[in-house]
Amino acid sequence: MAVIGTASKTKASGKSLQSRHVSKAYPGWFYAPAAIIYGVLFLLPTLLSFFFSLTRWTLFDWEFIGFDNFLQFFSEPFLIQGTFNTLFFAFFTSGTKVVLGMLLAIWLSGPVFAKGYLRAVIFFPVLVSTVGVGITFKELMQPQDGVINASLSFFGIEGPGWLADPGMALFSVAIVDVWRGVGIATVIYLAGLAAIPQEYTEAALMDGATKLKKFRHITLPLLFPATSTVIILSLIGGLRSFDLIWAMTKGGPGFASDVLASIIFKQYQAGFYGLSTAGNVVLFIVVTAIVYPLNRWLNKREVDY
Amino acid sequence: MTSLRSRKAMTAIAGFTVAAFALSGCASGDSADSGTSTDTGSSDSGSSSEPVELSFLVDNSDQTVGTAEALASAFTAQNPNITIDVETRPGGAEGDNIVKTRLATGEMTDIFWYNSGSLLQALNPNDTLVDLSGEDFMDNVNEAFIAGVTSGDGVFGVPAQTAMGGGILYNKDIYAELGLEVPVTWDEFMDNNAAIKAAGYDPVIQTYGDTWTSQLLVLADYHNVEQANPGWAADYTANEANYSDTASARQGFDRLQEIHEAGYMNSDAATALFNDGLAKLALGEGAHYPMLTFAVSTINDIEGGDVEKIGFFAQPGDSADSNGLTVWLSAAIYMPQTTEGAEREAALQFMDFVASAEGCAAITEGVGQQGPYFINSCTEVDESLSSPIRDMFPYFETPGATTPALEFLSPVKGPALEQITVATGTGQYTAEEAAALYDEDVKKQAQQLGLEGW
Numbered sequence: 001m002a003v004i005g006t007a008s009k010t011k012a013s014g015k016s017l018q019s020r021h022v023s024k025a026y027p028g029w030f031y032a033p034a035a036i037i038y039g040v041l042f043l044l045p046t047l048l049s050f051f052f053s054l055t056r057w058t059l060f061d062w063e064f065i066g067f068d069n070f071l072q073f074f075s076e077p078f079l080i081q082g083t084f085n086t087l088f089f090a091f092f093t094s095g096t097k098v099v100l101g102m103l104l105a106i107w108l109s110g111p112v113f114a115k116g117y118l119r120a121v122i123f124f125p126v127l128v129s130t131v132g133v134g135i136t137f138k139e140l141m142q143p144q145d146g147v148i149n150a151s152l153s154f155f156g157i158e159g160p161g162w163l164a165d166p167g168m169a170l171f172s173v174a175i176v177d178v179w180r181g182v183g184i185a186t187v188i189y190l191a192g193l194a195a196i197p198q199e200y201t202e203a204a205l206m207d208g209a210t211k212l213k214k215f216r217h218i219t220l221p222l223l224f225p226a227t228s229t230v231i232i233l234s235l236i237g238g239l240r241s242f243d244l245i246w247a248m249t250k251g252g253p254g255f256a257s258d259v260l261a262s263i264i265f266k267q268y269q270a271g272f273y274g275l276s277t278a279g280n281v282v283l284f285i286v287v288t289a290i291v292y293p294l295n296r297w298l299n300k301r302e303v304d305y
Numbered sequence: 306m307t308s309l310r311s312r313k314a315m316t317a318i319a320g321f322t323v324a325a326f327a328l329s330g331c332a333s334g335d336s337a338d339s340g341t342s343t344d345t346g347s348s349d350s351g352s353s354s355e356p357v358e359l360s361f362l363v364d365n366s367d368q369t370v371g372t373a374e375a376l377a378s379a380f381t382a383q384n385p386n387i388t389i390d391v392e393t394r395p396g397g398a399e400g401d402n403i404v405k406t407r408l409a410t411g412e413m414t415d416i417f418w419y420n421s422g423s424l425l426q427a428l429n430p431n432d433t434l435v436d437l438s439g440e441d442f443m444d445n446v447n448e449a450f451i452a453g454v455t456s457g458d459g460v461f462g463v464p465a466q467t468a469m470g471g472g473i474l475y476n477k478d479i480y481a482e483l484g485l486e487v488p489v490t491w492d493e494f495m496d497n498n499a500a501i502k503a504a505g506y507d508p509v510i511q512t513y514g515d516t517w518t519s520q521l522l523v524l525a526d527y528h529n530v531e532q533a534n535p536g537w538a539a540d541y542t543a544n545e546a547n548y549s550d551t552a553s554a555r556q557g558f559d560r561l562q563e564i565h566e567a568g569y570m571n572s573d574a575a576t577a578l579f580n581d582g583l584a585k586l587a588l589g590e591g592a593h594y595p596m597l598t599f600a601v602s603t604i605n606d607i608e609g610g611d612v613e614k615i616g617f618f619a620q621p622g623d624s625a626d627s628n629g630l631t632v633w634l635s636a637a638i639y640m641p642q643t644t645e646g647a648e649r650e651a652a653l654q655f656m657d658f659v660a661s662a663e664g665c666a667a668i669t670e671g672v673g674q675q676g677p678y679f680i681n682s683c684t685e686v687d688e689s690l691s692s693p694i695r696d697m698f699p700y701f702e703t704p705g706a707t708t709p710a711l712e713f714l715s716p717v718k719g720p721a722l723e724q725i726t727v728a729t730g731t732g733q734y735t736a737e738e739a740a741a742l743y744d745e746d747v748k749k750q751a752q753q754l755g756l757e758g759w
Contacts, residue, residue, distance in 0.1 A: 056752065056753060056755075058429065058753070063755075072749065072752075075745075077742050077745055142576060143573065143575070143576060144572075144573050144576075161575060161576075163576065164573075164575035164576045165575075166728075166731060166733050250516070251724070252513070252516065252724060252727055253513060253575055253727050253728065253731050253733070254724050254725070254727045254728025254729075254731060254733045254734070255724055255728060256728075256733065266720065266721070267749075269398040269399075269401075269402065269720065270398070270720030270721075270749075270750070271401070271405070271427055271720075271753060272749055272750075272753050274753075275749065275753075
């Protein structure tokens, strides 16, 4: 009773009162549970990791060694290749997802037979566990008796050693990552397409625009928010990508498909805790340095008719 | 009015919280009390009548679990009041992390199974494990093994298995068919490979799908390194020698490159798994498989496999005179410092049993003998030893023909060796590059361990 009374009174007496009422109804300590969980499970470990990256630590004790871990990390013989691999993987998968996702979404938003079924099929890989996908494709891509090469040899083509050939391994993993992740991009684009008002298309048709012109001047620019979302999400995912690579090649053969995350993981496994913490700090900085400016640039370029 | 109501609510919540804390405080106090009283009870009544249960963490390989259970059940048959509960964990690097984490948090089982040598050193044994050097049963343990479980002044484990050889398993049918002799020099080995290749078999099986198998040609060459440079392990530990600057040490990588370049590997080497490799060897598709002798225990499980058709020889070096075997020390059983009271007594009793002839007999009966035991009183040799295992014994009977693998003589072992050897065996790196990369890798390990001179 009393609550309804106050509410109606504030409504009558204007905006400023209402906001004061809102802040009263949800006092600061309402945030406390979330803040504690966020602080203990995220902020604290993150800050601690900045400190521990400057030490050589075991589970039993630690020794402060300044920036030695970073020097060591940057002198890793495989780091250059690993960095290159990471960038290739991130930009290749992100770019392919943008193109494929957009094409699939445009196709699936048109008049297609069994539209709902096809949409489900394209989204399905997203629901499967990454490690499961990795293990399955590892078997499919077996050079001698894997399904892919067996099918190719049926047509008289000798398939490559997908994961066994050092020059192919990372590319093969990237293809699987696109297969696995293109569903998300498609769904985002479908939503983006649905949000484009019909009036523009109708107006363009009245003016005699071709299909290509319509796509170039209406669909593409108005899909830009969707594109920037897909780029950011898949680029961050690609830069940090680990699970699929680990399940399929463990960074091998040799070091041929190592990325930053798998190098860091191997250092952690080997017990080089300080070094791997430093590696994570580097990865954090690299991801931020690429994604933050890109995000701002993409946001600026968004258009509104 | 609202504020008054909310204040009431607050007070109620606060009151409730305080009560809850008080309650839980009481409860934990109670349980602590009852805990102590049971403890005193058990020590009063004496350890013989009160049953003790020991938890025992082992890795999940069939061989390990079989051995651990054979030891546990034979021991419980002798000491009915002590039961041993075997728990398993994954092997490899994941298992290492589990062991380290459980030790660091004080959650380790009463006793546990773990490698000797360099991996043990990484557990910081002086701070985490119970020193067994004063126990009588350690007198019955072979000296070579003691060296592998010593850190500082402490000795920490009892051998849980037999010695293993690292060398080359070969298919005796192929050797008989082509009239080949067991090689004692590397040149003879390569001549054999040429003949085997000409006859249409794969001379050397490699299985890089399981990366650890790629290290054998480097690791099993250590006897030859030691012959060319006696005491190399100590120089290596002190950072006075490395793989790049010692020709004999680099030779393991050279061998791998040589075999790759000669085209002696199976065509699916890049993806084949350990079990595929064993099957190829057992079924006569390939002639040689550089491997540890433990592998032969499962050959009879392969369809059409017969372990009697498999033989074993040490990795040949430059000279026939210095031909000898690189030996792997077995895993050991350790006790963390967190094991106390009746459990510690029971665990020492169990270790005493493991380090006795009865312990060896229990292992032989449970999983079969896999090589010479490290227990001095275990002189009995199982009649039914398989052919490759029998081939190991002559090396042990010849003085100076066995050397422990480097990882038991030095705490320094780089974690990326298996990737480096895969890269060498698939032709991505030359032996020279591989040796230099491995030296870099080793440096990190030595620094992490805080060794002098790195």
